[in-house]
Structure formats: structure tokens, C-alpha cells
Amino acid sequence: MPKNGKRIRKDLSKRPDEARPLADALGVLRGFSKTRFDQSVDLVMHLGIDPTQADQMIRGSVSLPNGIGKSKKVIAFCSDADAEACLAAGAIEAGGDELVKKVGDGWLDFDVAVSHPSMMGKVGKLGRVLGPQGKMPSPKSGTVAPDVVQAVKDYSAGKLEFRNDKSGNVHAVVGKLSFDDDRLQENVRAFVEHIFKLKPSSAKGTFLKSVHMSGTMTPSVRLAVSTATGGLE
16 A cells, blocks of 8 residues: 655644534645645535435536636537537537537547537437546536527536536535635535535435545545534534
8 A cells, every 4th residue: 555645644644533614624724735736625525325226316517606716628519500609608619510520539628518409319429429528418417408508608617517426425626725715615515505405305314424625635624514404514
């Protein structure tokens, strides 16, 4: 097993053993070793779901109140009539048959693909290409939308897509360490509350089992969860 470096060992020595309220946890995060770049702040929620059951899958998209400090490269599968508006809204590529062919030939230099519902008959053929990349447009994630121009605006600005993994965890970037505490706290609470509202009726017991927050290059800090509300303290 590889040993932790000096920097990580130093930061681990500063990490509290117990869960901390969100405000305190942010203070701990800011006290870890500094880097030369603006680290992302990552959140991992461990949920009380059975990931093998389709009716307990947690998947969707959300725009956080203060953004995440990062823009995304978005493409839009749309009619020629909408292509110009999608490009003006921030898409790096937009169109129909030619874009479908370009992606089908292996071009994947983008973060998110959105599609108008009328294009899904053609886009569906790209499942083998986009599926393994997690880039296949889907109504559940909000990337298939009648207002494809608005979808481009939202995702270009950093709208988050999320889905639980095989262990029942949901991962998300909720901002940057350069954000002030109020902006970060607002984003974290908004994301946790959004996920909490998606609790499947078939999920039994404690839904929000644990929440951990970390920077790109830091250890994680466990956040305190209220036993009364099920949300963060």
C-alpha cells in the first residue's frame, strides 16, 4: 500500500475525527495546505438506497445558487433553425445530422451534450459512443429539453448532472475554495436539500447516511447531519 506524502500526512493530522457542522468544516478545509491553483470543493453523499433497484436510483440535474466557478463545453443536437441560437447561448457545436455524424465518428471533446426531443431518434444511435462517457442526453438528467437553447445556457454556466454510483454515493462539485463561506454554504445546503427531496418512497431507514466535503487536493471532512431534520447542521 502506498504511503501518504508529507503534505497529506500534515493535513490528516489537522482533520477532526468527529463530524463537524458545515461552517466549522469549511474552516477546517481552509486550514489545509495551500495549492497554487483554485481547488474545487467536492461533496460526497452516502445514501440509504439500494443501487440495484431501478426505483431507488438518484439521478438528475440542478443549478446551484452561486454556480460552481467553472464553465462547461456543451454541444446541442437541434434543428438547423435552432443551431445559431444555441451557438449564441454558449454551445461549442450545434446542429443535426452533421453533428451526429461527427460524434459518431469519435469526436468527444465536450463535457455535456443536450438535445431537442425531436432529435433523439438520431441521437439514440450514439448510445454506444456517449453512454460509456456519461454524455448521453437523457430526459431524467435534463439534457433532453424542448427549450434546447435554455438547456445550453444552463449547462454552459455549470449546471450539475448527478447520479448515484454502485455504492449508493452521489458526488458533486459545489464550488471553489476562492468562494466566500456564505456562497459555499449556500451551494452545499442547496445541493443536499435537492438530493433529500429525491428520496425514493421505497427507500427505508436513514436516507442521508453521511456527507463528506473535500478540496481537490485535501483530505475529506465529515459534515454533521441533524438527526431531527435529516439535513445538515
